[in-house]
Amino acid sequence: MKVRRGVFKSVPSQVKWLIYLLSFSNIGAGYFWVATSAYLPERGLTSGDIGLILAVNGLAFIMAAIPLGVMADHKGRKKILLWGLAGMPPALLIYGFTSDFEWLLIASAITGVSEGAFMTTWNAMIADMTAPENRSEAFSLSFLAASLSSGFGLALPLAFPALQGMTGLSSEEMHTVFFVILAALAMLSPITLRRLLKGHNETIGGGISLRKGENLRPMLKFSALNSLIGLGAGIIIPLIPTWMFLRFGAADTFTGPLMALASMTIAFASVGSAGLARRFGMVRAIVMCQGASTVFMMALAFAPGMNMAALFYVVRSALMNMATPLSDSFLMGLITKEERGLASAINSLVWRLPNSVTTVIGGSLLAAGFYVLPFALATACYVAAVSLFYIAFRNHQPLKEDAPAIGDRPSPQG
Secondary structure, three states, X not given: OOOOOOOOOOOOHHHHHHHHHHHHHHHHHHHHHHHXXXXXXXXXXXXXXXXXXXXXXXXXXXHHHHHHHHHHHHHOHHHHHHHHHOOHHHHHHHHHHOOOHHHHHHHHHHHHHHHHHHHHHHHHHHHHOOOHHHHHHHXXXXXXXXXXXXXXXXXXXXXXXXXXXXXXXXXHHHHHHHHHHHHHHHHHHHHHHHHHOOOOOOOOOOOOOOOXXXXXXXXXXXXXXXXXXXXXXXXXXXXXXXXXXXXXXXXXXXXXXXXXXXXXXXXXXXXHHHHHHHHHOHHHHHHHXXXXXXXXXXXXXXOOOHHHHHXXXXXXXXXXXXXXXXXXXXXXXXXXXXXXXXXXXXXXXXXXXHHHHHHHHHHHHHHOOOOOHHHHHHHHHHHHHHHHHHHHHOOOOOOOOOXXXXXXXOOOOO
């Protein structure tokens, strides 16, 4: 028998291809969001316009997530995932060919619905196509590939000045060219995934149920604690660049590369998370990563200088996000196959809502000159969430499952 080697050797090959083929869309998504915050102002939009564009995206996600989660469980996750991925190319084309504010709002709404379709189906599909013993590695690979591919999309504008010098194109023309190229690239994801999943037989549920006791109680515990993490994170984590500017005078020429470095570190740190789960157990591994991250987050508030603050931030990000694929895997183990789409939607919403609210609070505290208090409040939320998670789930046993919906099949080329 041939022995497979590699860090993710236990992940079925079809799951690997599922993850790899999504990268086309992730590159476009990364470019879309850096264009929203950094390029649209160049085309005359105000910061208020950008804020409204982002707000429309969040509202579209919130309104779409639950209905799409129910549809995914009732109609099939494959269809919802493919429909969602098909939304990114038109949004990129709108950005490329018009500066009309109403059309940009439409593009933002499309991406919000697209994200809702993705968030309610992706984790559930990976869970359906794996077994408990290899699920954590599959989620780690997914997290790694998504971080690298979206990070590539985020970094693309760094090459534009050199390309403009070589081609003689203006900034607007260069951006338009890449919007078109990446729209075509993003379309490869739904096209190739449709072929890959052609033989995928899904477990279709009968609608909303989340059976009391078996699914509902543990899922509500998990989601409540996840919302507490979102509550704390929103107070300071999205505002770290602002805090570093106010505290140390760090310009975006410093914080921009720092965010990119943190993203790369997060991606590769996730590789080790499955090994931690095998050695210490899923719950203990999550607690170890999140607990250690909390220590560095609080230390960040007292960093003596900009370089030390940057180091603490990168370490904190890596540790906290090592737990992300484990948490995704753990949630899927709480829920029966038929209801994983709805559970993913609910869990995403309970994190997004408090996170959005507390970012406003954190910004107000920084504006008032409180540079330590946001970290203290966030740390309190994290400590409570991590402690309660361990107490609630330290003896929890995952649901017994049938065999994965899809086995280890050949690649789409074969």
